[in-house]
Amino acid sequence: MMQLWYDLCALTGLELLQWNFMRNALLAVLIMTPLFGLISTMIVTGKMSFFSDALGHSAFTGIAIGCICGISAPLWVAVLFSIFFALLFSFVRSRSSHTADTLIGVFSSTAVALGIFIATLGGGSFTKYNTYLIGDILSVTPGEIGMLFLVLLAVVAFWIVFSNKMTLTAVHPQLASSRGVSTATIQTVFTTVIAVVVTLAISWVGLLILNSLLVLPAAASRNIARNLKQYHGFSVLFAVIAGLSGLVISYYVGSSAGASICLVLAALFVLTFCFRKAGT
Amino acid sequence: MNIGNHGGSCHHSCCLRVQNLSVQIGSDTILKDIDLHVHCGEMVALIGPNGAGKSTLLKTVLGQQEYSGIISFSVPGQRTRRPKIGYVPQSPAFDPGDPVTVMDLFACCMSKRPAFLGPSKAMRQKVLDCLDRVHGEDLIDKRVGTLSGGELQRVLLALALEPLPNVLILDEPLSGVDVEGMSALMDMLDEIRQRYDLSILMTTHDFAMLPKYADQVVLIDHTVIISGTPLHVLGSDAFYQVFHRKGGLL
Numbered sequence: 001m002m003q004l005w006y007d008l009c010a011l012t013g014l015e016l017l018q019w020n021f022m023r024n025a026l027l028a029v030l031i032m033t034p035l036f037g038l039i040s041t042m043i044v045t046g047k048m049s050f051f052s053d054a055l056g057h058s059a060f061t062g063i064a065i066g067c068i069c070g071i072s073a074p075l076w077v078a079v080l081f082s083i084f085f086a087l088l089f090s091f092v093r094s095r096s097s098h099t100a101d102t103l104i105g106v107f108s109s110t111a112v113a114l115g116i117f118i119a120t121l122g123g124g125s126f127t128k129y130n131t132y133l134i135g136d137i138l139s140v141t142p143g144e145i146g147m148l149f150l151v152l153l154a155v156v157a158f159w160i161v162f163s164n165k166m167t168l169t170a171v172h173p174q175l176a177s178s179r180g181v182s183t184a185t186i187q188t189v190f191t192t193v194i195a196v197v198v199t200l201a202i203s204w205v206g207l208l209i210l211n212s213l214l215v216l217p218a219a220a221s222r223n224i225a226r227n228l229k230q231y232h233g234f235s236v237l238f239a240v241i242a243g244l245s246g247l248v249i250s251y252y253v254g255s256s257a258g259a260s261i262c263l264v265l266a267a268l269f270v271l272t273f274c275f276r277k278a279g280t
Numbered sequence: 281m282n283i284g285n286h287g288g289s290c291h292h293s294c295c296l297r298v299q300n301l302s303v304q305i306g307s308d309t310i311l312k313d314i315d316l317h318v319h320c321g322e323m324v325a326l327i328g329p330n331g332a333g334k335s336t337l338l339k340t341v342l343g344q345q346e347y348s349g350i351i352s353f354s355v356p357g358q359r360t361r362r363p364k365i366g367y368v369p370q371s372p373a374f375d376p377g378d379p380v381t382v383m384d385l386f387a388c389c390m391s392k393r394p395a396f397l398g399p400s401k402a403m404r405q406k407v408l409d410c411l412d413r414v415h416g417e418d419l420i421d422k423r424v425g426t427l428s429g430g431e432l433q434r435v436l437l438a439l440a441l442e443p444l445p446n447v448l449i450l451d452e453p454l455s456g457v458d459v460e461g462m463s464a465l466m467d468m469l470d471e472i473r474q475r476y477d478l479s480i481l482m483t484t485h486d487f488a489m490l491p492k493y494a495d496q497v498v499l500i501d502h503t504v505i506i507s508g509t510p511l512h513v514l515g516s517d518a519f520y521q522v523f524h525r526k527g528g529l530l
Contacts, residue, residue: 041396045380159396160394168385171375172369178344179367226381227380227383227398228381228384228387228396229397
């Protein structure tokens with residue numbers, strides 16, 4: 001399968017696609033960016049952008065815990081920790097009078113402090129964790145690309161079945177409940193999906209810029225979209241355009257691919273903001 | 281206290297019946313010993329000061345709030361615990377920035393096909409038919425966040441009427457609607473309840489509308505203070521004490 005992709009890349013004759021690590025990165029970007037574009041729509045509509053940021057922090061803590069326990073695949077520990085973190089947050093939120101942004105602040109700062117505490121325990125060096133802060137898409141392996149593809153398929157299937165209920169829950173929870181939607185279950189399942197995606201993506205995109213990928217595509221799309229179809233379409237399109245051009249820019253300029261992708265998205269946001277339609 | 285003169289047992293063809301309903305949230309008693317009967321085709325208005333528990337009572341009937349007591353719905357030869365309820369939530373609650381059109385909102389509620397793929401022709405026609413009930417076909421491609429108060433109420437009403445419910449519940453349908461729109465909306469509700477033989481339960485602060493449209497008015501302040509015909513309740517001393525004014529003269 002990968003050989004077929006490599007052959008296709010070779011056929012293009014492009015200079016940057018002569019390297020296998022660039023071919024891997026391109027395929028990973030083509031899989032990851034639509035995923036982010038899709039999830040982004042619901043994060044923005046559900047006003048969960050800071051929550052997804054907090055999940056990124058918890059993922060880092062999970063990786064630190066995994067590393068200190070000597071587990072060979074700390075990513076899976078991080079996934080479990082993120083899911084636990086997301087469920088704990090939902091539980092506390094439903095039983096607290098604090099606003100969501102206060103609770104997110106509490107959870108996020110606690111998670112990142114715990115992560116740094118564990119990572120530096122006993123005078124340990126923090127340097128080996130730098131990759132999780134900035135991310136490196138060029139390090140993605142074919143096995144990981146396969147896993148990302150499975151995640152994309154799962155999320156698309158989830159979206160086809162649940163997106164109507166999720167949209168209704170996000171725009172008007174009371175109306176959703178009155179029409180038989182179990183809003184608490186929908187919210188819990190969606191936060192778990194975000195937790196898994198965020199945690200899996202952290203190695204390649206990096207904690208510091210991951211959240212912009214989860215917010216900017218939909219934010220830019222909202223500037224010009226008039227309905228749900230356009231909203232999803234533009235969000236996925238912007239994410240893919242930014243992914244491809246960011247990767248190319250990073251190759252020629254020698255910058256971080258994740259950061260380049262985010263900057264292109266930011267430019268798309270500015271552009272769409274300038275051309276936003278009246279009333280948006 | 282029961283609405284009407286049937287003294288606890290309901291002899292009409294169907295009604296939403298609430299008996300000895302109490303709601304406790306933490307250590308606070310929000311509602312206590314509420315009795316309420318809503319007959320088929322009847323419009324019942326719940327009034328009361330802010331914090332009296334009106335919205336909690338609606339939430340409880342909607343099944344969103346735990347309670348003690350009995351909520352039942354009966355039609356001849358059939359008694360179910362949970363009636364089919366159409367609900368028109370209090371507005372405004374939609375974000376003006378959400379790219380969700382009236383069509384999208386209906387599709388999310390009524391269709392299994394993901395709304396983000398766009399509606400099928402049949403679905404769009406069905407939504408147009410629903411909107412026709414509230415004379416709102418022209419609103420189908422407008423975004424819900426940009427609708428005026430009256431337009432939004434009509435859209436939410438059309439949504440609540442699909443599928444056709446036994447009981448229609450409206451939470452402050454007249455708030456955010458201008459005076460002209462209020463009469464139009466109440467006329468529409470009146471027409472709908474007659475055409476479909478619906479029971480309507482609504483909360484409101486606009487007492488001036490009640491004598492013309494409501495069959496029964498229930499004044500609650502954590503429990504039922506007084507209930508009866510609009511003129512009876514709005515002219516009562518209990519109403520005056522709660523609101524410090526003679527609502528019946530408005």
